[in-house]
């Protein structure tokens with residue numbers, strides 16, 4: 310097996326590969342939810358594709374999502390396709406189903422960017438927008454240092470200096486928390502959670518309600534990239550500390566990996582509006598256990614690529630084509646490295662972790 314059996318070179322290619330593999334694996338449910346307004350860069354339809362395998366009405370279900378952060382969808386898609394091609398779909402234990410959701414943020418996936426059509430970080434969007442939005446108390450202090458007006462060494466160095474001063478005042482954990490917890494005040498800034506539910510958010514609710522109506526216990530994998538050691542899985546379990554659900558996720562994947570993980574060696578940010586919390590609310594009290602699983606890429610240097618991604622969203626249209634293409638390739642390579650060893654590690658770990666989750670959910 311080669312990584313090219315599972316990875317695709319484009320959003321359209323990933324979609325096709327997913328649908329073909331799901332069909333070959335005998336998926337009884339194979340549906341596409343088409344974005345009503347947006348299209349991809351070549352005019353292609355943007356869809357969220359789902360495949361439901363095994364016992365779709367079983368009391369145990371595993372939900373596997375790719376592409377919450379658009380361009381991270383390449384790795385998640387490859388993990389999904391690797392499982393579909395493994396033959397395991399024919400060996401799912403009784404009373405258990407596996408629901409694969411491909412490209413939940415298709416706008417970002419197709420355009421090689423993190424956020425949605427509204428520059429919303431989908432993994433910060435699942436808050437109750439009817440209530441006052443969560444406050445990020447130090448965001449304003451950091452705001453001017455995050456995305457420079459010009460992508461130049463001078464301005465980037467000035468931004469770094471601003472961050473360094475912030476760390477001296479508040480510490481490195483506070484910097485990471487302020488950056489990554491989510492903010493609801495700056496629509497052009499990073500980690501913006503939006504002020505209303507994104508189409509992807511509404512679509513995920515529809516999928517969960519339609520497909521997981523008879524589930525009593527649900528496992529979740531939300532595939533991401535960018536945190537952790539290069540090519541290695543890194544777990545962010547959002548079940549409550551010490552809860553039975555957290556213990557369950559630890560049983561599937563190992564307590565040393567699931568409990569007490571520190572992204573980039575730092576305290577975990579007070580993340581707001583995660584997909585995990587959205588799924589939890591859609592399940593209305595039924596049990597949910599699982600994690601965001603990341604694959605490491607550039608370590609803490611990935612942060613600069615996230616910034617460049619934001620910068621390109623603001624200024625990319627005005628750039629020379631050749632320059633823009635190189636910058637976009639830099640962003641994409643930071644979240645979806647081309648290197649063979651990285652891609653092989655992703656599909657192999659992805660397959661093994663999915664298999665462990667299927668076994669785990671079935672015996673929960």
Ligand SMILES: [Zn+2]
Nearest residue numbers: 378381533534
């Ligand atoms: Zn991500």
